[in-house]
Each structure stands twice: as C-alpha cells, then as structure tokens.
Amino acid sequence: MMRAWVPPMLLALSGSAVAAGELFQGSPATAAALLLAFLALAGVTSPLIFxxxxxxxxxxxxxxxxxxxxxxxxxxxxxxxxxxxxxxxxxxxxxxxxxxxxxxxxxxxxxxxxxxxxxxxxxxxxxxxxxxxxxxxxxxxxxxx
Known part of the structure; x- marks a missing residue:
C-alpha cells in the first residue's frame, strides 16, 4: 500500500522544494502558484480520488x-x-x-x-x-x- 503513496508524496515534496526556491528568490506569487499546482497533481495521482x-x-x-x-x-x-x-x-x-x-x-x-x-x-x-x-x-x- 505504501508504494501507492510514493508518487503523490514525491510530487508534494518536489513542489515544496520548488516553491521554497521561488520564495527565496522573491517571487511569493509564483511560489504559491507552483505549490498549488504540485499539490493538485499529488491529489490527482493519489488513491483518494478512486x-x-x-x-x-x-x-x-x-x-x-x-x-x-x-x-x-x-x-x-x-x-x-x-x-x-x-x-x-x-x-x-x-x-x-x-x-x-x-x-x-x-x-x-x-x-x-x-x-x-x-x-x-x-x-x-x-x-x-x-x-x-x-x-x-x-x-x-x-x-x-
């Protein structure tokens, strides 16, 4: 069951890292948009939608x-x-x-x-x-x- 959660967890972690990078570069709006996009992808690829x-x-x-x-x-x-x-x-x-x-x-x-x-x-x-x-x-x- 754990492997079912690997792709969504990787997407959420990757999105957090990318958003943090954008935030440190002074782009909070871009960071928020990227984080939301990655979290949406994580939600769609999770077993929760089935x-x-x-x-x-x-x-x-x-x-x-x-x-x-x-x-x-x-x-x-x-x-x-x-x-x-x-x-x-x-x-x-x-x-x-x-x-x-x-x-x-x-x-x-x-x-x-x-x-x-x-x-x-x-x-x-x-x-x-x-x-x-x-x-x-x-x-x-x-x-x-």
Whole structure:
C-alpha cells in the first residue's frame, strides 16, 4: 500500500522544494502558484480520488449479481486517473479492484493482457477491455443497470 503513496508524496515534496526556491528568490506569487499546482497533481495521482477498492473475487461476485463492469486499476496510472475523472460520479457505482492490493486482481489482469499488468482493464460480462474509451464504459454501465 505504501508504494501507492510514493508518487503523490514525491510530487508534494518536489513542489515544496520548488516553491521554497521561488520564495527565496522573491517571487511569493509564483511560489504559491507552483505549490498549488504540485499539490493538485499529488491529489490527482493519489488513491483518494478512486472509489473504495474491493477484492477481485468480491467484484466478480457483485458483477455477476448486478451486471456492472469491474475496473482493474492501480495508483499512479494516468490512464486510470483519466478514466476515473471522465466517468465522473457514475464511477462510484462500478466495481474497482486495485491490482497492487489484490494479487488475484493482478493475476486476472495479467491473464488477459499477455502477462502484463496493463490497466485500466475493464471487465464487462466476463469480457476484458484494456484501456477503453470512457464514453464506451459509461455506455456499458448504463446498459447494465
């Protein structure tokens, strides 16, 4: 779990260092803007923007019951972040599996992506779709509910 926080922590620390340098050079406005930009990037790359993850087995059980897609993701993945942001509020109703926290989820992703942990991988009715278009995912979700 700790490795999920490494990129956001590095962004926050880097932003603090860059902002401190600007502040010492007499540019407080630039320092504040840079610090805010780095902190925003740290927030976006953190696991906090994703819905609560569940185990792959639980996601498969729930998906079989309600027909909603399963999204396999990992923290720091820009494609996962893009998908999450583009899905908006409806993302919370999908089943999210963090492959860094769930070995069965990582194995499921590797099984359908030639041994690679390529995410986001979305499972719809048992069919894998690697890095799908967010509009397509939204369409699959709306048709399953």
């Amino acid at each position: 819905p609560k993850s569940i185990a792959a087995q639980e996601a498969q059980r729930r998906s079989a019951a309600d027909g909603r897609p399963i999204v396999f993701w990992r923290p720091g993945c820009m494609y996962c972040i893009w998908l999450r942001i583009r899905l908006g509020r409806s993302a919370r109703q999908l089943h999210w599996v963090n492959i860094w926290r769930d070995p069965a989820g990582a194995a499921a992703v590797k099984a359908v992506n030639d041994g690679n942990e390529t995410v986001p991988t979305v499972m719809v009715a048992g069919q894998p779709h690697t890095n799908p278009d967010p509009a397509w995912v939204r369409g699959q979700f709306s048709s399953s509910v």
